[in-house]
Amino acid sequence: MADITRRLFLRHLRGAPTAYVRHVVRGRVRHEGVGTSFWYRPLHAVLSEVPVDDRELPLLFHARTADFADVTVQATVTYRMSDPGLAATRLDFSIDPLRGGWRGQPLDQVATLLAELAQQPALDLLARVPLTEALAGIATVREAVASALAGDQRLAEIGASVVSSRVVAIRPEPEVERALQTPTREAVQQEADRASYARRAVAVEQERAIAENELQNKIELARREQQLVEQRGANDRRAAELEAAAKLVSSQGQTDRARLAAESERAREQARADGVRAVGLASAEAEVARLAAYRDVPEAVLYALALEKLAGQLPQIGELTITPDVVTKLVGRLANGHGER
16 A cells, blocks of 8 residues: 655655556656655546565365365465556556555456466366366366466456466365275274284283393392302301311310410429428428527526517517516526536
Protein backbone atom coordinates (compact mmCIF):
# COMPACT_ATOMS: atom_id res chain seq x y z
CA MET A 1 0.00 0.00 0.00
CA ALA A 2 1.29 3.44 -0.94
CA ASP A 3 2.28 5.92 1.76
CA ILE A 4 0.23 9.12 1.23
CA THR A 5 0.67 12.30 3.28
CA ARG A 6 -1.36 15.53 3.20
CA ARG A 7 -0.08 19.08 2.75
CA LEU A 8 -2.92 21.62 2.45
CA PHE A 9 -4.80 20.82 -0.76
CA LEU A 10 -2.00 18.59 -2.12
CA ARG A 11 -1.06 14.98 -1.48
CA HIS A 12 2.33 13.32 -1.56
CA LEU A 13 2.71 9.66 -2.55
CA ARG A 14 5.81 7.66 -1.63
CA GLY A 15 5.98 4.31 -3.39
CA ALA A 16 7.52 1.05 -2.18
CA PRO A 17 10.53 -0.65 -3.83
CA THR A 18 8.32 -3.63 -4.75
CA ALA A 19 5.37 -1.67 -6.17
CA TYR A 20 4.83 -0.12 -9.58
CA VAL A 21 2.87 3.17 -9.36
CA ARG A 22 1.24 5.03 -12.31
CA HIS A 23 -0.11 8.58 -12.03
CA VAL A 24 -2.56 9.63 -14.79
CA VAL A 25 -4.12 13.09 -15.14
CA ARG A 26 -6.74 13.68 -17.85
CA GLY A 27 -5.66 10.53 -19.68
CA ARG A 28 -2.01 11.45 -19.71
CA VAL A 29 0.62 9.60 -17.67
CA ARG A 30 2.43 12.06 -15.39
CA HIS A 31 4.44 9.64 -13.22
CA GLU A 32 5.11 5.89 -13.37
CA GLY A 33 7.71 3.46 -12.13
CA VAL A 34 8.85 1.33 -9.20
CA GLY A 35 9.68 3.14 -5.97
CA THR A 36 8.66 6.57 -7.27
CA SER A 37 7.47 9.56 -5.22
CA PHE A 38 5.59 12.67 -6.31
CA TRP A 39 3.07 15.37 -5.38
CA TYR A 40 -0.41 15.34 -6.87
CA ARG A 41 -3.85 16.86 -6.58
CA PRO A 42 -6.33 14.17 -5.44
CA LEU A 43 -9.29 15.60 -7.33
CA HIS A 44 -7.54 15.22 -10.71
CA ALA A 45 -5.25 12.19 -10.13
CA VAL A 46 -5.85 8.58 -11.15
CA LEU A 47 -3.44 6.29 -9.30
CA SER A 48 -2.65 2.63 -9.90
CA GLU A 49 -0.35 0.43 -7.79
CA VAL A 50 0.80 -2.97 -9.09
CA PRO A 51 2.97 -5.20 -6.87
CA VAL A 52 6.00 -6.59 -8.69
CA ASP A 53 7.33 -8.94 -5.97
CA ASP A 54 6.99 -12.74 -6.06
CA ARG A 55 3.78 -14.04 -4.51
CA GLU A 56 2.88 -17.51 -3.27
CA LEU A 57 -0.50 -19.01 -4.14
CA PRO A 58 -1.33 -22.20 -2.20
CA LEU A 59 -3.75 -24.55 -3.94
CA LEU A 60 -5.81 -27.40 -2.52
CA PHE A 61 -8.28 -29.18 -4.79
CA HIS A 62 -9.89 -32.60 -5.27
CA ALA A 63 -9.53 -34.90 -8.27
CA ARG A 64 -10.78 -38.34 -9.30
CA THR A 65 -8.61 -41.10 -10.66
CA ALA A 66 -9.42 -43.64 -13.40
CA ASP A 67 -10.67 -46.15 -10.79
CA PHE A 68 -13.00 -43.51 -9.30
CA ALA A 69 -10.92 -42.85 -6.19
CA ASP A 70 -11.08 -39.36 -4.74
CA VAL A 71 -7.71 -37.73 -4.10
CA THR A 72 -6.64 -34.38 -2.70
CA VAL A 73 -3.91 -32.43 -4.47
CA GLN A 74 -1.84 -29.89 -2.55
CA ALA A 75 0.22 -27.51 -4.70
CA THR A 76 1.87 -24.09 -4.60
CA VAL A 77 2.30 -21.62 -7.48
CA THR A 78 4.76 -18.70 -7.34
CA TYR A 79 4.00 -15.81 -9.70
CA ARG A 80 4.77 -12.15 -10.29
CA MET A 81 3.41 -9.27 -12.34
CA SER A 82 6.19 -9.16 -14.92
CA ASP A 83 4.56 -6.35 -16.97
CA PRO A 84 2.98 -4.00 -14.39
CA GLY A 85 2.08 -1.38 -17.02
CA LEU A 86 0.05 -3.92 -18.95
CA ALA A 87 -1.47 -5.29 -15.76
CA ALA A 88 -2.59 -1.79 -14.72
CA THR A 89 -4.55 -1.52 -17.97
CA ARG A 90 -6.09 -5.04 -17.83
CA LEU A 91 -6.95 -5.29 -14.14
CA ASP A 92 -8.27 -2.78 -11.65
CA PHE A 93 -5.17 -1.89 -9.59
CA SER A 94 -6.43 1.66 -8.91
CA ILE A 95 -5.98 3.07 -5.40
CA ASP A 96 -7.81 5.73 -3.46
CA PRO A 97 -5.91 9.04 -3.93
CA LEU A 98 -6.87 10.14 -0.41
CA ARG A 99 -6.06 6.97 1.59
CA GLY A 100 -3.91 4.83 -0.72
CA GLY A 101 -5.93 1.59 -0.54
CA TRP A 102 -7.02 -0.55 -3.51
CA ARG A 103 -10.53 0.07 -4.69
CA GLY A 104 -10.98 -3.57 -5.77
CA GLN A 105 -9.34 -6.98 -5.32
CA PRO A 106 -7.15 -7.41 -8.40
CA LEU A 107 -4.90 -10.09 -6.87
CA ASP A 108 -7.93 -12.29 -6.18
CA GLN A 109 -8.68 -12.25 -9.89
CA VAL A 110 -5.11 -13.31 -10.64
CA ALA A 111 -5.29 -16.07 -7.99
CA THR A 112 -8.58 -17.40 -9.42
CA LEU A 113 -7.12 -17.53 -12.90
CA LEU A 114 -3.97 -19.30 -11.73
CA ALA A 115 -5.97 -21.84 -9.70
CA GLU A 116 -8.13 -22.71 -12.68
CA LEU A 117 -5.13 -22.97 -15.00
CA ALA A 118 -3.24 -25.20 -12.53
CA GLN A 119 -6.16 -27.48 -11.67
CA GLN A 120 -7.23 -28.31 -15.22
CA PRO A 121 -4.11 -30.23 -16.35
CA ALA A 122 -3.85 -31.98 -12.99
CA LEU A 123 -7.49 -33.13 -13.18
CA ASP A 124 -7.08 -34.33 -16.76
CA LEU A 125 -3.93 -36.29 -15.94
CA LEU A 126 -5.27 -37.92 -12.75
CA ALA A 127 -8.47 -38.95 -14.49
CA ARG A 128 -6.47 -41.16 -16.86
CA VAL A 129 -4.41 -43.09 -14.26
CA PRO A 130 -5.38 -45.48 -11.43
CA LEU A 131 -5.05 -44.56 -7.77
CA THR A 132 -1.73 -46.25 -7.09
CA GLU A 133 -0.13 -44.64 -10.15
CA ALA A 134 -1.62 -41.26 -9.24
CA LEU A 135 -0.17 -41.41 -5.72
CA ALA A 136 3.24 -42.17 -7.15
CA GLY A 137 3.02 -39.62 -9.98
CA ILE A 138 3.65 -36.34 -8.17
CA ALA A 139 6.47 -35.46 -10.57
CA THR A 140 4.22 -36.10 -13.59
CA VAL A 141 1.49 -33.89 -12.20
CA ARG A 142 3.99 -31.13 -11.39
CA GLU A 143 5.38 -31.18 -14.94
CA ALA A 144 1.87 -31.03 -16.43
CA VAL A 145 0.92 -28.06 -14.23
CA ALA A 146 4.18 -26.19 -14.95
CA SER A 147 3.82 -26.77 -18.71
CA ALA A 148 0.22 -25.56 -18.73
CA LEU A 149 0.99 -22.40 -16.76
CA ALA A 150 4.11 -21.54 -18.75
CA GLY A 151 2.36 -21.69 -22.12
CA ASP A 152 -0.96 -20.03 -21.22
CA GLN A 153 -1.73 -16.91 -23.26
CA ARG A 154 -4.12 -15.37 -20.77
CA LEU A 155 -1.41 -14.87 -18.18
CA ALA A 156 0.73 -13.03 -20.69
CA GLU A 157 -2.22 -10.82 -21.64
CA ILE A 158 -2.62 -9.56 -18.06
CA GLY A 159 1.12 -9.07 -17.57
CA ALA A 160 1.60 -12.03 -15.16
CA SER A 161 4.16 -14.82 -15.34
CA VAL A 162 4.66 -18.01 -13.31
CA VAL A 163 8.00 -18.31 -11.53
CA SER A 164 7.59 -21.89 -10.30
CA SER A 165 4.96 -24.47 -9.52
CA ARG A 166 5.18 -27.28 -6.95
CA VAL A 167 2.94 -30.23 -6.17
CA VAL A 168 3.43 -30.94 -2.48
CA ALA A 169 1.25 -34.02 -2.01
CA ILE A 170 -1.44 -36.21 -3.52
CA ARG A 171 -3.40 -38.00 -0.83
CA PRO A 172 -6.46 -40.27 -1.01
CA GLU A 173 -9.30 -40.40 1.47
CA PRO A 174 -8.28 -41.41 5.03
CA GLU A 175 -9.94 -44.86 4.84
CA VAL A 176 -8.36 -45.62 1.48
CA GLU A 177 -5.02 -44.36 2.70
CA ARG A 178 -5.16 -46.63 5.74
CA ALA A 179 -6.13 -49.56 3.50
CA LEU A 180 -3.21 -48.85 1.20
CA GLN A 181 -0.89 -48.56 4.14
CA THR A 182 -2.00 -51.90 5.58
CA PRO A 183 0.30 -54.15 3.46
CA THR A 184 3.24 -51.91 4.11
CA ARG A 185 2.36 -51.68 7.77
CA GLU A 186 2.03 -55.46 7.99
CA ALA A 187 5.33 -55.95 6.19
CA VAL A 188 7.00 -53.50 8.53
CA GLN A 189 5.38 -55.24 11.50
CA GLN A 190 6.57 -58.63 10.24
CA GLU A 191 10.04 -57.25 9.80
CA ALA A 192 9.85 -55.77 13.29
CA ASP A 193 8.67 -59.14 14.64
CA ARG A 194 11.55 -60.91 12.91
CA ALA A 195 13.94 -58.37 14.33
CA SER A 196 12.34 -58.83 17.76
CA TYR A 197 12.61 -62.62 17.51
CA ALA A 198 16.20 -62.35 16.35
CA ARG A 199 16.96 -59.94 19.18
CA ARG A 200 15.26 -62.29 21.62
CA ALA A 201 17.26 -65.24 20.29
CA VAL A 202 20.45 -63.26 20.62
CA ALA A 203 19.41 -62.28 24.14
CA VAL A 204 18.75 -65.94 25.03
CA GLU A 205 22.10 -66.94 23.58
CA GLN A 206 23.79 -64.19 25.54
CA GLU A 207 21.96 -65.23 28.71
CA ARG A 208 23.11 -68.83 28.15
CA ALA A 209 26.67 -67.65 27.62
CA ILE A 210 26.41 -65.51 30.76
CA ALA A 211 25.01 -68.48 32.75
CA GLU A 212 27.83 -70.73 31.52
CA ASN A 213 30.36 -68.08 32.35
CA GLU A 214 28.87 -67.69 35.84
CA LEU A 215 28.96 -71.50 36.29
CA GLN A 216 32.59 -71.63 35.19
CA ASN A 217 33.35 -68.79 37.55
CA LYS A 218 31.66 -70.65 40.41
CA ILE A 219 33.62 -73.83 39.59
CA GLU A 220 36.86 -71.86 39.47
CA LEU A 221 36.00 -70.12 42.73
CA ALA A 222 35.20 -73.48 44.38
CA ARG A 223 38.51 -74.93 43.13
CA ARG A 224 40.42 -71.94 44.42
CA GLU A 225 38.53 -72.11 47.70
CA GLN A 226 39.53 -75.77 48.03
CA GLN A 227 43.14 -74.83 47.34
CA LEU A 228 42.83 -72.06 49.90
CA VAL A 229 41.43 -74.45 52.53
CA GLU A 230 44.20 -76.98 51.82
CA GLN A 231 46.84 -74.29 51.95
CA ARG A 232 45.32 -72.89 55.13
CA GLY A 233 45.39 -76.41 56.71
CA ALA A 234 49.00 -76.87 55.65
CA ASN A 235 49.83 -73.48 57.10
CA ASP A 236 48.05 -74.36 60.35
CA ARG A 237 49.92 -77.69 60.56
CA ARG A 238 53.19 -75.94 59.86
CA ALA A 239 52.40 -73.32 62.49
CA ALA A 240 51.50 -76.05 65.03
CA GLU A 241 54.76 -77.92 64.28
CA LEU A 242 56.77 -74.74 64.62
CA GLU A 243 54.93 -73.85 67.83
CA ALA A 244 55.51 -77.37 69.24
CA ALA A 245 59.20 -77.20 68.29
CA ALA A 246 59.45 -73.78 69.89
CA LYS A 247 57.75 -75.07 73.03
CA LEU A 248 60.09 -78.09 73.08
CA VAL A 249 63.13 -75.87 72.71
CA SER A 250 61.74 -73.59 75.41
CA SER A 251 61.06 -76.56 77.71
CA GLN A 252 64.52 -77.97 77.13
CA GLY A 253 65.96 -74.54 77.80
CA GLN A 254 63.97 -74.26 81.02
CA THR A 255 65.04 -77.78 82.02
CA ASP A 256 68.64 -76.98 81.28
CA ARG A 257 68.39 -73.73 83.17
CA ALA A 258 66.74 -75.52 86.13
CA ARG A 259 69.40 -78.24 86.03
CA LEU A 260 72.16 -75.66 85.85
CA ALA A 261 70.48 -73.66 88.62
CA ALA A 262 70.17 -76.82 90.77
CA GLU A 263 73.77 -77.76 90.12
CA SER A 264 74.85 -74.22 90.90
CA GLU A 265 72.73 -74.27 94.08
CA ARG A 266 74.21 -77.62 95.09
CA ALA A 267 77.68 -76.27 94.45
CA ARG A 268 76.89 -73.21 96.53
CA GLU A 269 75.43 -75.40 99.31
CA GLN A 270 78.47 -77.68 99.15
CA ALA A 271 80.77 -74.68 99.29
CA ARG A 272 78.74 -73.22 102.11
CA ALA A 273 78.80 -76.58 103.96
CA ASP A 274 82.52 -76.91 103.38
CA GLY A 275 82.97 -73.38 104.68
CA VAL A 276 80.81 -74.08 107.69
CA ARG A 277 82.64 -77.34 108.24
CA ALA A 278 85.99 -75.60 108.00
CA VAL A 279 84.83 -72.83 110.30
CA GLY A 280 83.46 -75.42 112.74
CA LEU A 281 86.71 -77.32 112.65
CA ALA A 282 88.66 -74.12 113.15
CA SER A 283 86.37 -73.11 115.96
CA ALA A 284 86.65 -76.52 117.52
CA GLU A 285 90.41 -76.46 117.26
CA ALA A 286 90.47 -72.93 118.69
CA GLU A 287 88.13 -74.00 121.47
CA VAL A 288 90.32 -77.03 122.16
CA ALA A 289 93.36 -74.80 122.23
CA ARG A 290 91.62 -72.32 124.47
CA LEU A 291 90.45 -75.08 126.81
CA ALA A 292 93.93 -76.44 126.79
CA ALA A 293 95.19 -73.02 127.82
CA TYR A 294 92.70 -72.84 130.70
CA ARG A 295 93.37 -76.38 131.75
CA ASP A 296 96.17 -75.47 134.20
CA VAL A 297 94.73 -72.13 135.32
CA PRO A 298 93.54 -72.08 138.99
CA GLU A 299 89.81 -72.01 139.59
CA ALA A 300 89.95 -68.61 141.28
CA VAL A 301 91.58 -67.12 138.24
CA LEU A 302 88.94 -68.69 136.04
CA TYR A 303 86.27 -67.12 138.21
CA ALA A 304 88.00 -63.80 137.94
CA LEU A 305 88.20 -64.07 134.20
CA ALA A 306 84.58 -65.15 134.03
CA LEU A 307 83.55 -62.20 136.13
CA GLU A 308 85.59 -59.89 133.96
CA LYS A 309 83.98 -61.26 130.81
CA LEU A 310 80.60 -61.12 132.41
CA ALA A 311 81.22 -57.55 133.45
CA GLY A 312 81.95 -56.68 129.82
CA GLN A 313 78.62 -58.22 128.74
CA LEU A 314 76.52 -56.68 131.55
CA PRO A 315 74.87 -53.30 131.20
CA GLN A 316 76.32 -50.30 132.98
CA ILE A 317 76.06 -50.74 136.81
CA GLY A 318 75.47 -47.57 138.72
CA GLU A 319 75.86 -49.06 142.22
CA LEU A 320 77.40 -52.35 143.47
CA THR A 321 76.61 -53.71 146.92
CA ILE A 322 79.11 -56.26 148.30
CA THR A 323 77.95 -58.14 151.36
CA PRO A 324 80.28 -59.60 153.92
CA ASP A 325 79.30 -63.12 152.93
CA VAL A 326 80.50 -62.63 149.41
CA VAL A 327 83.78 -61.11 150.55
CA THR A 328 84.30 -63.89 153.08
CA LYS A 329 83.69 -66.59 150.44
CA LEU A 330 85.94 -64.90 147.95
CA VAL A 331 88.74 -64.44 150.42
CA GLY A 332 88.37 -68.01 151.57
CA ARG A 333 88.62 -69.30 148.00
CA LEU A 334 91.63 -67.16 147.32
CA ALA A 335 93.27 -68.42 150.46
CA ASN A 336 92.59 -72.00 149.51
CA GLY A 337 94.05 -71.49 146.19
CA HIS A 338 97.27 -70.05 147.45
CA GLY A 339 97.59 -72.86 150.07
CA GLU A 340 97.29 -75.53 147.47
CA ARG A 341 100.09 -74.05 145.50
